Amino acid sequence: MSATTHAHATGAAERGKVAIWWFLASEIMLFGGLISSFVISRLGGGAQVDHGHLNVTVAAVNTFILLSSSYTMVEAFGCAERGDRRAMRLFLGLTVLGGLAFLGLKAYEYTGEILHGFTPWAGTFWSFYYTMTGLHALHVLIGVIANATLCVAARLGLERPYRVEVAGLYWHFVDIVWIFLFPLVYLS
Amino acid sequence: MSHAATLPRVHEPHEAAGFFRTYLYATDHKTIAKQYLLLGLLMAVVGGFLSYAMRWQLAWPDTEVPGFGFVGPETYNALVTNHGTVMVFFVAMPILLGSFGNFLIPLMIGARDMAFPRLNALSFWLLALGSAVLCASFVVPGGAASAGWTGYPPLSAKAEYTGVHWGLTLWLLAHAIEFAAFLLGGVNFLTTIVTMRAPGLTVGRLPLLIWQLATASILFLLSVGPLIAGAVMLLMDRLVGTGFFLPERGGEPLLWQHLFWFFGHPEVYVVLLPALGASLEVYPVFARKPIFGYRLIVWATIVAGALSFIVWAHHMFVSGMDPRLAMPFSITTILISVPFALAVFTMIASLYRGSIALELPMLWALAFLAMFITGGLTGIFLGSAPSDIYLNGTYFVVAHFHYTLISAVIFGGFAGIYYWFPKMFGRMLGTRLGQLHFWSTLAFFNLTFFPLHWIGIAGMVRRIANPLQYDLVAPHQWINVFSTVSLLGLIAGQAVFFLNFFLSQFRGRPAPANPWQATTLEWTAPSPPPHGNWGAALPAVERGPYEYSVPGAAQDWLPQRAGAAVLGSRS
Amino acid sequence: MFLSWLPENVSSFGRDIDGIIALIWYVTLAWFVATMGTLLVFIVRYRRRPGRPAGYVKGDRWREAVWVLVPCVLVLVLDFWMDFKGAPVWAKVKIDVPQSDLHIKVTGKQFNWVVSYPGPDGTFDTADDKTFLDELHIPAGKPVRLTLGAQDVIHSFFLPNLRVKQDVLPGRAIPAWIDAMKPGTYELPCAALCGMGHSGMKATLVVHAAADWDTWVAAQWSGAKQ
Numbered sequence: 001m002s003a004t005t006h007a008h009a010t011g012a013a014e015r016g017k018v019a020i021w022w023f024l025a026s027e028i029m030l031f032g033g034l035i036s037s038f039v040i041s042r043l044g045g046g047a048q049v050d051h052g053h054l055n056v057t058v059a060a061v062n063t064f065i066l067l068s069s070s071y072t073m074v075e076a077f078g079c080a081e082r083g084d085r086r087a088m089r090l091f092l093g094l095t096v097l098g099g100l101a102f103l104g105l106k107a108y109e110y111t112g113e114i115l116h117g118f119t120p121w122a123g124t125f126w127s128f129y130y131t132m133t134g135l136h137a138l139h140v141l142i143g144v145i146a147n148a149t150l151c152v153a154a155r156l157g158l159e160r161p162y163r164v165e166v167a168g169l170y171w172h173f174v175d176i177v178w179i180f181l182f183p184l185v186y187l188s
Numbered sequence: 189m190s191h192a193a194t195l196p197r198v199h200e201p202h203e204a205a206g207f208f209r210t211y212l213y214a215t216d217h218k219t220i221a222k223q224y225l226l227l228g229l230l231m232a233v234v235g236g237f238l239s240y241a242m243r244w245q246l247a248w249p250d251t252e253v254p255g256f257g258f259v260g261p262e263t264y265n266a267l268v269t270n271h272g273t274v275m276v277f278f279v280a281m282p283i284l285l286g287s288f289g290n291f292l293i294p295l296m297i298g299a300r301d302m303a304f305p306r307l308n309a310l311s312f313w314l315l316a317l318g319s320a321v322l323c324a325s326f327v328v329p330g331g332a333a334s335a336g337w338t339g340y341p342p343l344s345a346k347a348e349y350t351g352v353h354w355g356l357t358l359w360l361l362a363h364a365i366e367f368a369a370f371l372l373g374g375v376n377f378l379t380t381i382v383t384m385r386a387p388g389l390t391v392g393r394l395p396l397l398i399w400q401l402a403t404a405s406i407l408f409l410l411s412v413g414p415l416i417a418g419a420v421m422l423l424m425d426r427l428v429g430t431g432f433f434l435p436e437r438g439g440e441p442l443l444w445q446h447l448f449w450f451f452g453h454p455e456v457y458v459v460l461l462p463a464l465g466a467s468l469e470v471y472p473v474f475a476r477k478p479i480f481g482y483r484l485i486v487w488a489t490i491v492a493g494a495l496s497f498i499v500w501a502h503h504m505f506v507s508g509m510d511p512r513l514a515m516p517f518s519i520t521t522i523l524i525s526v527p528f529a530l531a532v533f534t535m536i537a538s539l540y541r542g543s544i545a546l547e548l549p550m551l552w553a554l555a556f557l558a559m560f561i562t563g564g565l566t567g568i569f570l571g572s573a574p575s576d577i578y579l580n581g582t583y584f585v586v587a588h589f590h591y592t593l594i595s596a597v598i599f600g601g602f603a604g605i606y607y608w609f610p611k612m613f614g615r616m617l618g619t620r621l622g623q624l625h626f627w628s629t630l631a632f633f634n635l636t637f638f639p640l641h642w643i644g645i646a647g648m649v650r651r652i653a654n655p656l657q658y659d660l661v662a663p664h665q666w667i668n669v670f671s672t673v674s675l676l677g678l679i680a681g682q683a684v685f686f687l688n689f690f691l692s693q694f695r696g697r698p699a700p701a702n703p704w705q706a707t708t709l710e711w712t713a714p715s716p717p718p719h720g721n722w723g724a725a726l727p728a729v730e731r732g733p734y735e736y737s738v739p740g741a742a743q744d745w746l747p748q749r750a751g752a753a754v755l756g757s758r759s
Numbered sequence: 760m761f762l763s764w765l766p767e768n769v770s771s772f773g774r775d776i777d778g779i780i781a782l783i784w785y786v787t788l789a790w791f792v793a794t795m796g797t798l799l800v801f802i803v804r805y806r807r808r809p810g811r812p813a814g815y816v817k818g819d820r821w822r823e824a825v826w827v828l829v830p831c832v833l834v835l836v837l838d839f840w841m842d843f844k845g846a847p848v849w850a851k852v853k854i855d856v857p858q859s860d861l862h863i864k865v866t867g868k869q870f871n872w873v874v875s876y877p878g879p880d881g882t883f884d885t886a887d888d889k890t891f892l893d894e895l896h897i898p899a900g901k902p903v904r905l906t907l908g909a910q911d912v913i914h915s916f917f918l919p920n921l922r923v924k925q926d927v928l929p930g931r932a933i934p935a936w937i938d939a940m941k942p943g944t945y946e947l948p949c950a951a952l953c954g955m956g957h958s959g960m961k962a963t964l965v966v967h968a969a970a971d972w973d974t975w976v977a978a979q980w981s982g983a984k985q
Contacts, residue, residue, distance in 0.1 A: 011383065019376070019378075022374070022375045026409040029412070030417055031417075121429035121431065128432075131432075261956065262955040334955070349911060351955065476807075478816065479818075482819065483819060514853065515845075515846050525834055525838055533794075533827035534827050539805060540801055543811065561798075568786070569783050572779060574776055580924055645761060647766050649949075
């Protein structure tokens with residue numbers, strides 16, 4: 001009996017991982033399309049970066065937070081594999097907190113910019129800025145919900161380690177997208 | 189990845205379920221396949237009705253269309269736009285990818301269901317929601333979307349250019365939902381194919397349809413992202429007031445065209461490849477011989493799929509992009525003729541020394557090949573940049589894509605429907621009405637669309653509501669009348685199909701498990717297959733998919749399924 | 760069957776474009792006859808007959824595969840031939856815009872073609888500019904420079920008899936050129952969906968014989984000279 005259960009779980013884990021990789025391939029093309037549009041627009045002189053009115057400090061702190069949350073996600077998966085449920089819940093909770101902190105700071109950034117008149121319709125750069133970072137923030141939000149769900153499920157004893165791994169792959173992807181967006185939007 | 193094939197699959201026992209679980213919250217891949225098929229056919233009625241109103245207006249401008257009313261220029265633009273949208277996204281994809289993929293992937297690879305049955309149900313219901321949103325967009329105040337199925341901004345980006353407000357926004361939203369549905373569906377297809385193949389079913393033994401469906405899914409997954417990004421930007425332009433595509437706000441209208449056609453060309457193959465795959469399944473069965481050059485076809489599919497990502501600007505030769513880009517894109521475009529020529533040659537070679545029975549699925553598959561050759565050849569005229577200067581935007585283009593994309597949907601699609609109908613519904617599809625349907629469709633399809641080449645060459649541009657306004661076109665108006673009358677015949681022929689489809693559900697001869705004496709796995713399951721498909725034991729595979737007329741064998745076909753040679757007798 | 764449907768060509772490069780269309784027509788016609796012929800012959804020849812089994816031909820050996828690979832090489836060669844013949848024609852029409860002393864601006868708007876001449880001084884945005892609605896006048900037998908643009912949405916500048924088409928975009932000035940060998944009036948439809956008035960959005964191209972051209976110019980600018 002335990003052998004068949006094990007085979008089942010292995011199959012599910014494999015399916016989950018294959019599926020998330022294909023999904024992420026499509027996501028790469030989504031952000032790739034958007035980021036290339038921005039780059040081409042900049043090269044054509046359309047979307048010049050408005051450095052003076054971006055809050056690079058907050059964005060740098062956000063980058064640090066998001067990178068740290070990737071680390072806690074890795075730890076959560078490690079704990080899940082070892083069967084250490086308590087620690088897994090802790091690390092998943094920390095990852096969720098990291099995501100929420102990122103979203104909070106992003107909201108703070110948006111508010112400041114909009115109050116200074118830099119709305120999404122204030123020029124091509126700002127249009128791209130809000131669309132790219134907004135779409136990314138939406139992905140962060142989905143990741144936060146997924147991780148929080150896993151955290152609660154673990155508390156109820158429903159966790160399967162591979163789900164943490166699948167959520168982790170997604171979370172790292174969201175992190176990597178930010179690694180591209182941060183220098184492209186704030187630094188270059 | 190072949191280790192996946194040897195993994196044992198263990199599932200919970202599949203039990204009979206109640207009405208709600210069987211029909212509405214169905215997770216069985218076969219039920220979902222039927223749902224896709226019915227939704228696609230329903231939307232085909234909608235799309236067909238739009239084409240009827242549109243062609244009536246072209247033949248007899250500004251007269252009342254029976255059953256529709258007067259078609260003014262605004263309504264005409266809405267008809268053109270939504271006919272294209274409905275047919276490509278809500279008929280072709282649901283039937284060829286949604287229905288064929290869902291029904292056949294698990295059955296052909298020897299699985300009990302898709303990898304994620306509930307996600308599968310979600311995909312279908314998202315598509316149903318998208319269809320509902322699209323239909324709602326026809327009736328909202330301000331009228332339906334009327335910026336063409338390609339939705340080029342600035343026309344589509346600001347309501348004052350078309351006078352359409354919610355119609356176009358809902359139209360965009362319907363697309364977004366449809367993309368999400370097929371994105372999830374594609375992930376499901378690929379995961380199923382990669383992880384759930386029966387023991388012994390190595391990639392080299394996969395039926396070619398599975399290769400085509402997998403390639404189509406990959407093409408969709410990798411091409412739709414940029415268009416989703418574009419759709420978000422267009423929605424922002426319409427609703428938030430950004431200016432991505434509006435020059436007066438610093439935007440660039442051509443950006444949309446790049447994003448759209450980066451998706452658009454692979455999308456053509458998303459529809460074409462399953463139709464090609466269905467035909468490839470049919471030829472060996474009715475010619476009783478192996479497909480010619482299995483590996484060549486696989487490579488041709490992959491190469492064509494890869495090339496489809498670097499040809500998109502052939503839709504934009506005269507769009508105002510840098511003219512120096514035209515020849516490189518022209519070269520890549522014309523290069524695509526090589527893998528497709530290879531596919532065509534192998535299909536013809538598959539008939540060589542065959543024992544060809546012209547039963548209905550074979551008739552459709554052969555007609556698909558003939559139409560596809562015609563449409564493929566006219567594509568060269570448009571792929572060559574200098575001749576496209578003249579032909580771009582004329583009815584020649586309309587004729588060309590009706591011969592490629594639409595002939596694939598009609599002829600390849602019906603080849604599949606006639607071939608798998610017994611497996612899907614457990615009854616044979618009536619042959620007498622089927623013959624009438626096939627021959628009328630073949631005749632009227634050509635009579636409707638072939639003359640459009642001529643009027644296009646004569647200078648009739650697309651998307652005009654009244655050809656009589658043009659001195660170059662007016663003398664050839666008889667072609668428009670001829671084409672419209674033929675379309676009425678084409679539509680009448682499809683009514684025969686619907687009649688046959690529903691009559692055969694009840695009155696058709698009960699189908700045996702393997703009515704065509706075919707080798708692939710799905711024919712070793714009962715017709716229709718029960719929930720879970722295979723009973724207690726999963727099938728194992730011991731040979732390739734097209735082992736017909738093997739020298740020295742006792743019968744002229746050897747099933748893929750291990751030990752199935754006795755099961756497959758004609759009973 | 761195809762080529763005779765082309766409207767009369769009156770431009771110099773139209774002959775080249777028609778030549779490319781004809782080249783592709785003959786190449787594709789040959790392929791059409793060859794492939795459809797083979798298909799039909801096979802269907803008839805290999806119809807099912809009792810007692811004649813099918814051959815077991817898998818096409819997985821080189822000796823068999825050459826039957827489809829060699830035609831593919833031929834396809835490839837013909838592809839490059841068509842590209843090779845097409846490239847100079849494309850360059851002539853779209854890239855190498857010749858010099859001309861006549862320069863006209865044509866701007867699309869919903870739903871007209873606005874045609875502007877620089878007037879005797881040869882420069883735009885001066886007092887002697889003259890603008891026509893849906894009428895484009897050119898002299899026969901010499902190249903004319905065009906600057907194409909749009910005010911609102913995308914339109915497409917199409918002269919079927921001159922074999923020219925160019926989409927026009929708002930915010931963009933696209934250089935182009937035309938010439939017409941034969942005096943007469945020709946149609947100039949918009950070839951891109953541009954809104955509810957797209958159908959019927961067209962202008963008239965009037966090609967004046969060289970002698971009449973000066974008369975026309977004189978008539979337009981005589982009284983208005985300032």
